[in-house]
Amino acid sequence: MIAREAKVLLEVRGLQVAVAGVEIVKGIDLVVRAGEIHAIMGPNGSGKSTFAKALAGHPAYVVTGGGVLFEGRNLFELAPEERARAGLFLGFQYPVEVPGVGNSAFLRLAYNTVQATRGKDELDPLEFDDFVRGKMKLLDMDPGFLDRSVNDGFSGGEKKRNEILQMALLEPRLAILDETDSGLDIDALRVVASGVNRLFTPDNAMVLVTHYQRLLNYIVPDYVHVMEGGRIIKTGDKALALELESRGYDWVMEEYRARVAA
Amino acid sequence: MGEEEAAGMSTAVAAKHPYVEALLKGCTELPHSPLSWLDGRRAAALERANALTIPTTREEEWRFTDITPLTRIPFRPGRSAPRLTERDIARFETPEAAIRLTFVDGVFSPELSATAGLPYGVLVKNLAAGLETHCVPVEPHLARHAAFERDVFAALNTCYLRDGALVIIARNQDCPTPVHLLFVAAQKEIASYPRCLVIAEAGSRCTLIEDYVALGEDAYFSDPVTEIVLGDGARVTHVKLQREARSAFHIATCAVALGKDAEYASHTVTLGARISRYNLSVVQQGEGARARIDGLALVSGRQLADTHSFMDHARPAGKCVQLHKCIIGDAAHAVFNGRIVVRPGAQLTDAAQESRNLLLSGTAHVDTKPQLEIFADDVRCSHGATVGQLEQEQMFYLRSRGLSEARAHNLLIYAFGAEIIDRIPVPSLVAQLGRTVLEQAQTAA
Known part of the structure; x- marks a missing residue:
């Protein structure tokens, strides 16, 4: 679904990010347009998740260089909640458990906050209940999860479904899904992938951060980026993902080192 | 003020501590009880009160809790209470509790109490009246569980023992609605000595709400003592709400005795008082008894909330789950001391204690101390404490x-x-x- 004239949603220029004083992301350039699906792949420790968390505004991830425009606005001038309200969504690799906060109340609070920002009507608890149950059905989620605390005692797969449910409710312009496939069995992966595909439109975009090619069998990316050492060292199309699957990452790194040395 | 009762309690030895002596002024004016055992217990308590002093931070049990602010105010006993109306206490009403005893400054208020249509086998009445009608079941328990020998505040309360709540649930009876015991502070600089005795006979069930509230913001002193006895297989849920005025002092003692297979659940919520202290001791007197001890202290400003709990596994196969939480803001201070003793022979005890604390400011402070003393080998005991920010x-x-x-x-x-x-x-x-x-x-x- 690549359309060259499509609106640019995210523009990353020379982004550098440090965690606890150590630079992890060392200069990323990336342009994401409406209607595109990008996959960011790479070995563990390559900086994929750091990049994702910095975009969402995690306070421990300090931007030390470069900049990011989100729909033309300087992303780093926005607090995490302002980014969410502006339409940026991060699906967490490890969704956080919040004992004592009911999932249903939390989902409604998040939904209504974002709706209010968009000038749309908020839903009362009864209306919301109907609405959220409909969305849960699409994700094959047990409505019993509404009555529990946020992610508290959920299995890995349940947590990931809860993330996609939040994405379905918040209808972001740009969703960054950080290792959403990890910890999912094949059935859960299919359900989650079909949920993501259903939410994808020509007006929004997805960035899938993933370690494995598996997810990309179900969600077909327009671009595949390989990250290593805090940089994107290669960009290709979905064929690249398959090649990585069969050949591993070493050849990309060697190719990159040769290019840099030249 | 009242005429000197010729028959007043006469063990008026000079107290060791001037502040205790001042607090005791008035207790000698209380009339003798026709029950000699009760007089005996009050006299013993007076003797102990005279011998004891107001604890200081030099004593281990009071290390973190400095109560000198209490001793700067000359509290006097509440002989009579102002007449209040339903409207004054409407905001404290609990709709679920059809049964209520109300005490104003420690004095029983029949107009504000509701005991009509008590279910069969359930007795809820003012202790002073109950002593006349139910002396036989009361005698083995009143002032028998809450030890006053080494505790000046329990001793003071016992010296003043008169009005209070008496709840008796007969064998295998179920009190269908919660019993609300409402203690209202109305006047300033009053010391009140609320007393509760709850006897849940074998196989009975009930829910108590022991509730301390205030009409104003003035300083006063509440010194309550509660005794709860659970017969074999009895089940008691005990909600204690401490929502005193924020300039008040609240030093409470609660002693619970558990029979075989009894189940006791304590839910304590501490919100009020300038300085509060809660001494809760639960003794497992029968095999297989279970206790859940929940506590939440929510303090801010310059409040100090201290909870000292003592779970005594004196018999085998007891179970205790304790979770104590504090939310501490501003320059407030919370203290938790959770003592669990597993006596020799109390095998198969299962005790778990957790203290979790949330500090909302850089000046908030908590002292938390687990104290496990285990003298049996086949037991499971755990404890943990966390202190953190959000x-x-x-x-x-x-x-x-x-x-x-x-x-x-x-x-x-x-x-x-x-x-x-x-x-x-x-x-x-x-x-x-x-x-x-x-x-x-x-x-x-």
Whole structure:
């Protein structure tokens, strides 16, 4: 679904990010347009998740260089909640458990906050209940999860479904899904992938951060980026993902080192 | 003031401590009871009160809790209470509790009490009257469980023993609605000595709400003692709400005795008082008894809230689950000392204690101390304590879904308290306390 004239949603220029004083992301350039699906792949420790968390505004991830425009606005001038309200969504690799906060109340609070920002009507608890149950059905989620605390005692797969449910409710312009496939069995992966595909439109975009090619069998990316050492060292199309699957990452790194040395 | 009772309690040896002596002024004017055993116990308590002093931080049990501010105010006993109307106490009513005893400044108020249509096998009345009608079941228990030998505040209360709540649930009876014991502070500089005796006979069930409230903001002193006896297989849920005025002093003692297979659940919520102390001791007198001990202290400003609990596994196969939580704002101070003793022979004891504390400011302070003394080998005992600020990861997660920083902050404080509050089996209290936590969270933000 690549359309060259499509609106640019995210523009990353020379982004550098440090965690606890150590630079992890060392200069990323990336342009994401409406209607595109990008996959960011790479070995563990390559900086994929750091990049994702910095975009969402995690306070421990300090931007030390470069900049990011989100729909033309300087992303780093926005607090995490302002980014969410502006339409940026991060699906967490490890969704956080919040004992004592009911999932249903939390989902409604998040939904209504974002709706209010968009000038749309908020839903009362009864209306919301109907609405959220409909969305849960699409994700094959047990409505019993509404009555529990946020992610508290959920299995890995349940947590990931809860993330996609939040994405379905918040209808972001740009969703960054950080290792959403990890910890999912094949059935859960299919359900989650079909949920993501259903939410994808020509007006929004997805960035899938993933370690494995598996997810990309179900969600077909327009671009595949390989990250290593805090940089994107290669960009290709979905064929690249398959090649990585069969050949591993070493050849990309060697190719990159040769290019840099030249 | 009242005429000198010729028959006044006459063991008027000079007290060792001038402040105790001042507090005792008036107790010698109380009339003798026709019950010689009761007179004997009061005289013994007076003797101990005279011998004891106001504890200082040099004593291990009071190391973290300096009560000298109490001794700067000359409290006097409340001989008579102002007449209040239903409207004065309407905001403290608990709709679920059809049965209520109300005490104003420690004095029983029949007009504000509701004991009509008590179910079969349930007795709820003023202790002073109950002593005349139910002396036989009361005698083995009153002032028998709450030890006053080394505790000046329990001794003082026992010296003044007169009005109070008497609850007796007969064998295998079930009290269908909660019993609300409402202690209202109305006048300033009054010392009141509320007393409760609850006897849940074998196989009976009941829910108590022991509730301390104030009409004003003036300083006063509450010194309550509660004794709860659970017969074999009895089940008692005990909600204690301490919502005294924020300039008041509240030093409470509660002693619980558990029969075989009895089940006791304590839900203590501490919100008020300038300085408060709660001494809760639970003795497992029969095999297989179970206790859940929940506590939540929510303090701010310059409040100090101290909870000392003592779970005594004197018999085998007991189970105890304790969770104590503190939310501490401003320059407030919370203290928790959780002592668990497993006596020799109390095999198969299963005890788990957790103390979790949330500091909302750089000047908030908590002292938490588990104290496990285990003298049996086949037992499972665990304890843990955490002190922290709000979880950064939780804050970020909520904010990443569009919630403002303040909203996320309040929600997490609420959630921290909700774990305790939600287990109170009285829906109107759950809702009310939930709102209180949210309000306090907002002022701490």
